[in-house]
Amino acid sequence: MIEIPKQVKGLIFDLDGTIANTMQNHFLSWREAILPHGIDFNAELFKSLTGKPREATIIRLNEMFGTNMDPIAVGKVKGETFKKMVNQTKEISVVADVVRKYHTVLPMSIGTGSTKNGAKTTLEVIGMNHFFDIVITANDIQNPKPHPETFLKCADLMGINPKECIVFEDGILGMQAAKEAGMLVVDVNDYFKMEFTV
Numbered sequence: 001m002i003e004i005p006k007q008v009k010g011l012i013f014d015l016d017g018t019i020a021n022t023m024q025n026h027f028l029s030w031r032e033a034i035l036p037h038g039i040d041f042n043a044e045l046f047k048s049l050t051g052k053p054r055e056a057t058i059i060r061l062n063e064m065f066g067t068n069m070d071p072i073a074v075g076k077v078k079g080e081t082f083k084k085m086v087n088q089t090k091e092i093s094v095v096a097d098v099v100r101k102y103h104t105v106l107p108m109s110i111g112t113g114s115t116k117n118g119a120k121t122t123l124e125v126i127g128m129n130h131f132f133d134i135v136i137t138a139n140d141i142q143n144p145k146p147h148p149e150t151f152l153k154c155a156d157l158m159g160i161n162p163k164e165c166i167v168f169e170d171g172i173l174g175m176q177a178a179k180e181a182g183m184l185v186v187d188v189n190d191y192f193k194m195e196f197t198v
Contacts, residue, residue, distance in 0.1 A: 010160035015112035017170035029081035043196040051145040051173035053138035091126040109134035109154040145173040148181035
């Protein structure tokens with residue numbers, strides 16, 4: 001079981017790759033959307049962009065590869081492909097167990113780069129939607145991770161000082177955001193090994 005330090009008064013969880021094992025499905029649906037544009041969307045590239053909202057990811061890929069993909073059209077392909085796979089999503093037990101243990105003990109929230117609908121569906125599929133009243137998504141913020149806005153908003157709504165919050169994250173950008181917010185971070189990769197297969 002992941003131990004929570006004594007000084008922590010609030011728990012913040014990323015969703016994809018942290019509570020929900022959605023990353024393989026995200027990876028495959030990104031590949032489906034991006035490969036027609038001549039980019040080899042491999043696991044390393046995927047990991048470097050994890051945590052960015054859909055359209056921001058496509059804009060970044062355009063900058064990196066000199067492509068001219070339409071963020072809305074390509075994002076739609078990605079979203080529709082992912083939707084077909086969403087019902088296969090399983091929880092990541094090592095983190096889900098923390099959620100169950102601290103439910104009603106400490107305030108908890110979700111801070112995700114996912115859309116409001118995407119987050120709602122994922123939480124329903126893994127049966128964890130009733131644990132969270134506060135879910136901050138890409139629709140609720142101006143500045144995505146690695147900017148700390150997502151997590152600062154979670155702390156604010158929980159009424160907890162950011163320095164007394166701990167963030168559970170699997171993505172590099174999310175971990176940067178948590179540190180930037182002055183929060184403690186649990187790197188979920190230390191407890192759960194994510195595999196990406198084509």
